[in-house]
Amino acid sequence: MIKKISSVLIVTFFISTGAANPKTFYDLGYKWKTDQGKTVTLKSFKGQKVVATMVYASCQTACPLIIKKLQKVHEVLSKHKVAAQFFIVSFDSKRDSYKKLGHFKMHNDLNEDNWTLAVGSEADTRAYANILGIKYSQNPESGEIMHDNKIILIDEKGKIVKSIEGLDASIEKEDLF
Amino acid sequence: MPRFLVYLVILTFGHTFQVFSSSPAEIPAGSFTPLFGLDKNQKAFRVDAFLIDRTPVTNSEFNQFIKTHKDWRRSQKTSLVADQNYLKHWRADGPSIKQLHLPVTNVSWFAANDYCTWKGGRLPSTLEWEYVAAADSKKADASKDPEFTSKLLKWYEKPSGDENPRPVGANGENFYGVKDLHQLIWEWTYDFNATFVTADNRQDGDKMKNFFCGSGAINANSREDYAAFMRYAFRSSLGASFTVNNLGFRCAYDKKN
Amino acid sequence: MHRACGVVLCVFWISVFGSAAKAELPVEKAILTVPPEVPPPITRTRPAKVVVEIEVVEKVGKLADGVDYTFWTYGGSVPGKFIRVRAGDTVEFYLANHPNNKLPHNIDLHAVTGPGGGAASTFTAPGHKSKFTFKALNPGLYIYHCATAPVGMHIANGMYGLIYVQPEKPLPKVDKEFYIVQGDFYTKGKFGVKGHQPFSMERAIDENPSYVVFNGSALSLTGDNAIKAKVGESVRLFVGNGGPNLVSSFHVIGEIFDKVYYEGGTNFQEHVQTTIVPAGGSAIVEFKLDTNGTYILVDHSIFRTFNKGSLGMLKVDGEQNKAVYSGKEVDEIYLGDESVAKNLKGKPDTTAQEKPGKKLDGKTLYARNCAMCHQESGLGLEGVFPPLVKSDYMYKLANKKDRTELISIPLKGLQGKITVNGKEYNGIMTAVSNLTDEDLATLLTWVTNTWGNSAPAFTTEEIKKARTTIGNGPGAGGH
Numbered sequence: 001m002i003k004k005i006s007s008v009l010i011v012t013f014f015i016s017t018g019a020a021n022p023k024t025f026y027d028l029g030y031k032w033k034t035d036q037g038k039t040v041t042l043k044s045f046k047g048q049k050v051v052a053t054m055v056y057a058s059c060q061t062a063c064p065l066i067i068k069k070l071q072k073v074h075e076v077l078s079k080h081k082v083a084a085q086f087f088i089v090s091f092d093s094k095r096d097s098y099k100k101l102g103h104f105k106m107h108n109d110l111n112e113d114n115w116t117l118a119v120g121s122e123a124d125t126r127a128y129a130n131i132l133g134i135k136y137s138q139n140p141e142s143g144e145i146m147h148d149n150k151i152i153l154i155d156e157k158g159k160i161v162k163s164i165e166g167l168d169a170s171i172e173k174e175d176l177f
Numbered sequence: 178m179p180r181f182l183v184y185l186v187i188l189t190f191g192h193t194f195q196v197f198s199s200s201p202a203e204i205p206a207g208s209f210t211p212l213f214g215l216d217k218n219q220k221a222f223r224v225d226a227f228l229i230d231r232t233p234v235t236n237s238e239f240n241q242f243i244k245t246h247k248d249w250r251r252s253q254k255t256s257l258v259a260d261q262n263y264l265k266h267w268r269a270d271g272p273s274i275k276q277l278h279l280p281v282t283n284v285s286w287f288a289a290n291d292y293c294t295w296k297g298g299r300l301p302s303t304l305e306w307e308y309v310a311a312a313d314s315k316k317a318d319a320s321k322d323p324e325f326t327s328k329l330l331k332w333y334e335k336p337s338g339d340e341n342p343r344p345v346g347a348n349g350e351n352f353y354g355v356k357d358l359h360q361l362i363w364e365w366t367y368d369f370n371a372t373f374v375t376a377d378n379r380q381d382g383d384k385m386k387n388f389f390c391g392s393g394a395i396n397a398n399s400r401e402d403y404a405a406f407m408r409y410a411f412r413s414s415l416g417a418s419f420t421v422n423n424l425g426f427r428c429a430y431d432k433k434n
Numbered sequence: 435m436h437r438a439c440g441v442v443l444c445v446f447w448i449s450v451f452g453s454a455a456k457a458e459l460p461v462e463k464a465i466l467t468v469p470p471e472v473p474p475p476i477t478r479t480r481p482a483k484v485v486v487e488i489e490v491v492e493k494v495g496k497l498a499d500g501v502d503y504t505f506w507t508y509g510g511s512v513p514g515k516f517i518r519v520r521a522g523d524t525v526e527f528y529l530a531n532h533p534n535n536k537l538p539h540n541i542d543l544h545a546v547t548g549p550g551g552g553a554a555s556t557f558t559a560p561g562h563k564s565k566f567t568f569k570a571l572n573p574g575l576y577i578y579h580c581a582t583a584p585v586g587m588h589i590a591n592g593m594y595g596l597i598y599v600q601p602e603k604p605l606p607k608v609d610k611e612f613y614i615v616q617g618d619f620y621t622k623g624k625f626g627v628k629g630h631q632p633f634s635m636e637r638a639i640d641e642n643p644s645y646v647v648f649n650g651s652a653l654s655l656t657g658d659n660a661i662k663a664k665v666g667e668s669v670r671l672f673v674g675n676g677g678p679n680l681v682s683s684f685h686v687i688g689e690i691f692d693k694v695y696y697e698g699g700t701n702f703q704e705h706v707q708t709t710i711v712p713a714g715g716s717a718i719v720e721f722k723l724d725t726n727g728t729y730i731l732v733d734h735s736i737f738r739t740f741n742k743g744s745l746g747m748l749k750v751d752g753e754q755n756k757a758v759y760s761g762k763e764v765d766e767i768y769l770g771d772e773s774v775a776k777n778l779k780g781k782p783d784t785t786a787q788e789k790p791g792k793k794l795d796g797k798t799l800y801a802r803n804c805a806m807c808h809q810e811s812g813l814g815l816e817g818v819f820p821p822l823v824k825s826d827y828m829y830k831l832a833n834k835k836d837r838t839e840l841i842s843i844p845l846k847g848l849q850g851k852i853t854v855n856g857k858e859y860n861g862i863m864t865a866v867s868n869l870t871d872e873d874l875a876t877l878l879t880w881v882t883n884t885w886g887n888s889a890p891a892f893t894t895e896e897i898k899k900a901r902t903t904i905g906n907g908p909g910a911g912g913h
Binding site: 262327330331332333334335336337338339403406407409410411413414415419420421422423 | 557
């Protein structure tokens with residue numbers, strides 16, 4: 001009896017953490033709170049192209065530049081009528097509340113429907129960054145975050161197809177999907 | 178009759194030894210200067226007390242994990258969370274008898290991370306790992322001791338293929354009662370890719386603003402601890418889904434107050 | 435109508451040539467060679483995409499006779515594989531790190547224009563493989579090496595090689611091309627201490643190598659491994675210096691370089707005796723072989739050659755050209771000083787001499803300390819190193835009552851003109867260091883009683899006594 005209960009619990013545990021068997025980007029089970037206050041998983045993007053990156057709201061140096069680069073990507077894709085979701089996750093799981101991200105979104109004019117900012121638990125953030133191949137460190141005392149600047153492109157089948165590195169914003173259609 | 182008693186004694190003590198050595202070691206709080214990570218105006222980090230496995234996770238222990246987590250079976254793995262060499266040294270049905278007490282290798286960060294979560298813990302941070310690993314058998318911090326570091330360098334020089342696999346726990350313990358942090362396998366840490374040892378060692382002084390942001394500690398704290406340098410270099414060559422045949426792990430646990 | 439046709443034809447031809455220009459580059463797999471071989475010259479006259487695959491292997495090899503060392507290699511050899519491409523080629527480079535290796539590695543090719551010379555893009559963990567692509571913009575001969583922390587250690591363990599970017603207008607064809615790279619090695623034990631030697635970081639920081647060798651070993655270009663050519667042939671040496679620390683004064687004894695493309699660049703100097711090869715740099719030297727013999731490749735910072743191993747051999751077969759080099763022409767009696775003549779014939783001391791107990795036998799001691807110059811056969815090298823086989827010079831000294839003079843030769847060295855078996859030698863022999871009195875007695879006993887020589891055995895006491903007599907004064911021989 002106990003064995004049955006525990007195996008049920010274990011299975012449930014797995015479904016919830018999503019450690020299960022992620023075949024595509026959409027199968028990853030990490031839970032995010034969006035700037036709208038909604039709780040989502042990556043399943044909500046199923047069947048769509050995703051432009052993914054990570055920033056944090058109090059970043060003064062690179063993050064404004066990465067947002068600019070994302071806006072350029074947005075511009076190029078719109079021009080060529082390629083539909084994609086822009087999903088930006090915060091590195092700073094402790095200090096970036098979803099409300100703060102809402103302000104950040106407004107402040108940077110990321111107003112269209114296909115922009116989503118989100119924040120999750122520290123463990124999910126670390127694992128997600130590892131899936132995307134984005135390195136980051138947090139100084140345990142000052143709280144300051146050092147991170148790669150990468151934009152990851154995921155196709156409509158949920159496969160990671162490209163990693164665009166650096167802050168220089170010269171983007172052409174060939175660089176994207 | 179005496180022989181039977183001898184066996185009984187061995188079994189009893191053997192069991193005790195197993196139990197004793199399998200409970201994690203308590204690491205007291207302290208202060209530590211790691212090779213990387215400090216800002217210009219920081220001298221050392223405070224490390225809170227924590228617990229850590231005395232030996233790396235073995236093939237046998239990892240097999241227990243797989244028995245209850247069928248998704249981590251060898252045939253199930255995909256490239257997102259483990260590459261194609263995941264557990265390649267096992268037979269189709271699990272580790273061979275010879276492998277049971279050897280440290281598990283060919284596991285990705287995701288596998289190690291999930292195992293430690295299952296155990297009620299986590300992977301140690303790089304700071305915690307380096308803090309415990311700075312100790313030799315006599316003192317807490319032997320990282321400036323040339324004899325200690327040259328012993329480690331000697332292991333780094335030897336190709337893995339030339340070594341005979343050794344069971345965990347065979348060698349002596351360090352100051353904290355922890356074994357095999359050195360000279361057995363490389364080990365995963367929670368934030369293994371957090372340091373910016375650029376792949377090209379000569380650019381460490383260059384902020385490379387285009388690729389990384391945030392000021393501060395790109396430069397190594399001391400250029401003499403070559404053994405630590407090589408560990409950071411190894412960690413920074415990894416991706417989280419990588420499996421390497423000389424890379425395993427052990428778990429850390431928060432201290433409950 | 436005609437004009438319209440003309441326009442149509444123009445457009446047609448432009449599109450044909452346009453698409454030809456945009457057409458894919460031909461793809462070829464690079465021929466990679468192990469030293470001292472060089473891949474054949476590239477004869478095509480258009481750029482191509484060249485695929486290069488190199489595997490890093492950490493392995494134990496022979497640094498010198500009786501001395502093992504753990505080398506980290508590109509493709510299993512030190513230096514690593516020779517890469518030959520043409521200026522304007524696009525190189526698709528794969529770096530594989532063998533799963534048996536302990537450490538991560540990468541590569542910095544000095545021929546690459548781009549971050550780290552490729553180091554950032556090729557950082558590879560064991561059991562993995564990286565790829566990057568670069569365009570070979572500049573012609574020239576370039577070093578490549580590992581740039582993983584700590585860089586000095588990776589280079590010191592042998593992670594270097596040469597990539598030659600052939601200029602669009604290639605150098606004139608020669609008969610033989612060879613691949614030679616000098617390197618300095620740092621072991622815990624001194625030169626000659628046998629067994630597996632670990633790397634010494636202290637020595638490396640102090641720039642105090644125990645070995646300085648060509649192609650990763652004191653044995654790589656000597657004896658059966660000597661490079662070979664024939665009289666009349668033209669030879670080109672692609673010379674590199676992996677360092678990590680020392681600069682080389684590259685010289686070939688008995689030859690003058692007709693051309694030296696100094697620093698592996700475009701311009702050349704002519705009639706050069708010795709050329710500098712910087713650490714992390716190269717040179718291309720050319721010469722024509724006018725007469726036969728064995729030519730010795732050295733670093734002319736000469737103690738490295740005789741005491742640390744930077745010696746290689748080029749054996750040239752064929753007719754001797756007496757007009758260029760006559761060899762000994764005259765051998766006649768020279769009476770010299772009367773008082774010297776009196777001492778010419780000494781009687782062998784027949785009183786029983788104690789044979790010293792030996793740890794190493796004389797043959798092994800000879801092989802380790804003397805064979806490099808005097809050869810395993812004891813025949814030496816004509817005109818360079820005197821023979822020990824039936825040596826009248828040695829017999830004379832070994833059969834004197836007081837043999838201090840002979841003992842002083844290994845103890846302090848010898849320079850100046852001597853005549854051995856009717857031939858004149860005027861070189862420098864350096865002292866044989868690191869031998870105990872017992873070992874030196876064993877060695878001398880063996881040498882003076884082999885190859886048709888005979889002399890009374892040497893004792894430890896005799897050596898000790900001679901040492902005190904000789905003291906710290908200047909070397910014997912000469913004047």
